[in-house]
Amino acid sequence: MELRKEYVGELARLMRENDKIVVLDADLASAGGTKALYSEFPDRCIEVGIAEANMACIAAGLATRGFIPFIHSFVPFVTRRALDQIAVSVCYSEQNVRIVGFDPGVHTTYNGGTHMSFEDLAIMRAFCNIAVLDIVDGVQLRKALPYIVEHKGPMYIRFVRKQTDVMFGEDYEFRFGKADKLRDGKDITVIAGGTMLFDAVQAADRLEKEGYSVDLLGIHTVKPLDEQAVLDSARKTKRVLTVENHSIHGGLYGAVTEVLSANEPTLCDAVAVRDRLTQVGNLADLKRDYALAVDDIYSRAIKLIEHK
């Protein structure tokens, strides 16, 4: 199922239970799927028009009165375009605003270039007290939503609107701030964020076929990072590869190496976008061009494993 359908279905259920949830859109309610909520909740769905900065502050105002506003747009518009508003009216004001970014990084595909952002995790992670989520699949998103509503403080959530593969079954339990341990291994730690977990799993399969065992962590909560899981794994394998659909500057690689360098200096490498401009293309081409493909994960992992 498309993630936007999972999202809107679960959000509608939660809105029926909780009259404090408010939805705000900036002319992308149709694209993001939230349009489906407007008929059932006409008073709690607010179309702001093409004015993301305005939307962020309206949400902050709502939050001062006890509401839990969810603001939506494509990743760069809901983050960069409203950045000082998020800094001052949301984060510094400690307001319970949920910032929802659609189609992170390469998932922007044909809207890439102007609509693509590789810096959102770095930017949002730098704000004090904000939680940052990078979602893998629809099940994880649906299971995370009740917590996203309950969380105290601002939160940024990025996910793909459309279909992704399926990582988790219905028995999946979302635990905020905790890594999902997918595999136990001893030769290398692979830490993958958001949808890159799919590619990391494929790379791990190849590595295991060649006799290497992979300690594989899926990270949905980039901030606060599950530092203990990262440290425990690094102490075991002595080699850490991060995998993210984001710039190498300040995202998952940044978060992981911040923890390791101070506590457990470990040989690290990253599959990430290395200071490249955004562009258009289909998903497979983009991943190949930015060196985010399964092959790239595999080859960087081998390099780390063989490093003496």
Added chain:
Amino acid sequence: MDVVNFSKEIRRNTLRCLHSQGSGHVGGSLSIVDLLAVLYSKHMHVDPADPKMDDRDKLVLSKGHAGPALYATLALKGFFPMEWLDTLNKLGTRLPSHVNVNLTPGVDMTAGSLGQGLSAACGIAIADKLKGVDRYVYVITGDGELQEGQNWEGAMFAAQKRLDHVIVFVDNNKLQIDGATQNIINVEDIEAKFAAFGFDTQRVDGKDLEALDRAIVQAKSAHNGKPQCIVMETVKGKGVSFYETMGAGVHSTTVTDEQYAAALEELK
């Protein structure tokens, strides 16, 4: 205390607050004192003992650097002890230069990065509608602040959503940090601009307490689906002769012991 004396007391205590640091945003604090005196003596439905009371009027001081004037007003109203006024900008203070919703009882929204207050006020007004709270949301912006484009996003939104309980005051003191507003980026005709964005507008002498009161009464009674804008003709540094004539430098200037004593003498 009558409104005239209340406004004088606010001025004296605004300067007390700024004097505790020796300098600060003197000009734009003093220019809104008369409005604050009228609002808080005649209009703001608030309870100093219960600053977060659900059924209250809200004030978003979008020109957040005028915090000291609001702090003096709130202290005089009993929201917090007068002694707090002497803690401006000291580490750990409840009274930062620019207003903060979490630090100061009676402050309804954080502001300081200009242009964000009207949008936040719209959110507060929508929240009140959802809660069935029939109260007003006042916003104070500067004239120079209207150069920030977000104000006009907020204005369009307020009109579209028929937020007639949002009342915007423009502190038209005609000065900004780098000089006279009209010489930097002219924001006039402010009334015509807000009217074009769907507001009811009035223009009043922002130093005339009775005129301010009448304008607020009119704005509050509109209830016609249109947000309200009151352009106040004000003077930066109002009430203290040497600040009134200082020019653009009065935006942020000193309050030395001598200046403080001379100002208090004028404000007897």
